């Protein structure tokens with residue numbers, strides 16, 4: 161096997177051929193500005209509105225509720241800051257969880273410095289938020305609940321409909337970062353009582369640098385980007401027409417045959433988990449075993465450094481990701497893995513393999529075979545492992 165085995169689809173995905181094809185004309189012959197009155201411009205406008213329709217359809221939303229942004233991060237920033245500033249006179253309290261993406265966590269931290277109060281909910285050992293703790297955290301001053309749909313590291317899916325119900329009953333705006341969920345989980349914003357939802361094209365085989373914020377009709381939020389009248393004067397900047405077209409095509413493809421795709425993908429995921437658990441000892445699955453993204457596998461190997469594991473996988477042309485983030489030159493264990501109760505060593509020994517519809521059972525077998533050898537070799541270098549083996 162000589163080609164690259166890509167199992168880091170939670171980080172980003174390749175653009176599908178059909179998506180690229182749909183985009184290409186908008187760089188060259190169809191370059192008009194959607195705001196221009198001549199036909200070259202209106203052609204671009206029509207393309208943008210078609211993509212808006214495709215997104216609305218995928219989410220069970222109305223066209224008027226779809227706003228294009230430049231990333232999932234921007235959508236998260238806009239949702240949280242936009243509600244915080246708009247509802248400042250109603251209260252200053254925001255509820256989120258400890259396992260959010262940094263686009264949410266760092267936005268909340270920024271708002272704390274400006275006088276907002278933030279509650280960071282705990283999660284259980286599977287990574288699920290506790291609905292009772294959520295209810296008990298609500299105050300008269302609570303203006304926003306922001307809880308991610310599915311976690312990017314451990315794949316755990318939250319009880320979004322129940323959270324939406326609690327928010328609705330208490331007249332609190334509910335935002336969900338659904339960047340990992342769109343194209344992987346069935347989503348109907350009306351059914352789920354979601355007020356605001358973030359998504360990003362590059363996580364479902366669309367281009368990088370283009371996202372959406374869904375804003376339920378009637379929900380008021382302040383602008384994040386001020387300027388011209390684009391996006392019904394809610395988000396300024398000349399539309400990224402080619403990327404918007406790509407996002408529209410990608411979301412249509414990703415949500416079109418979701419059930420069938422997920423059946424295959426989750427079978428592949430479970431096969432990978434089963435093979436790792438049966439062939440390697442001192443291993444632990446992170447995240448909920450069933451309430452998890454169909455493509456997510458996250459495991460911790462005792463007595464091993466995730467970074468070394470990644471490097472050795474890379475030498476075998478296998479791409480994955482570890483449970484550590486390099487911040488200011490040092491390796492910090494993931495805040496998500498710590499929140500589900502892992503100690504620092506175990507968190508450092510973790511590996512995320514995130515699959516897509518392009519992965520195969522053959523690749524799974526190849527990866528498991530390599531993994532068995534690499535884990536064994538790395539453990540040979542661990543004095544602690546030698547000691548425990550000696551005692552056995």
Ligand SMILES: *Cc1c(COP(=O)(O)O)cnc(C)c1O
Pocket residue numbers: 170171230231232233234236261263308310311312337338339340360361363369370371
């Ligand atoms: C990737 C990701 C983001 C950020 O999206 P970008 O488009 O890369 O800015 C936000 N939240 C989650 C859960 C993600 O996985």
